[in-house]
Amino acid sequence: MPIGWVAVGDPASILPPDQHDRIWAVQEPLNFPEFVYGFNRSTPDLMIEITRSLSETLGAHSGDVVHRS
Numbered sequence: 001m002p003i004g005w006v007a008v009g010d011p012a013s014i015l016p017p018d019q020h021d022r023i024w025a026v027q028e029p030l031n032f033p034e035f036v037y038g039f040n041r042s043t044p045d046l047m048i049e050i051t052r053s054l055s056e057t058l059g060a061h062s063g064d065v066v067h068r069s
Contacts, residue, residue: 001007004017008026015023033039037050 001014002016005014006017006019006023007014008023013022013026031041033041033043033046033050037053039046039049039053043049
């Protein structure tokens, strides 16, 4: 698959990045932000809220110690 191209759908279609409307037609109904992060796409400042949530979740591991055998 060429760099920058996108594979979407089932079965997958391989589309160039300038085909935004076709890519979005497949991706929009999947509601990625809600499925993966639990945020509705209409959430104000969606990316800020996702980033905040991920930072809090990952920050809980800041004291983790890696044990090597």
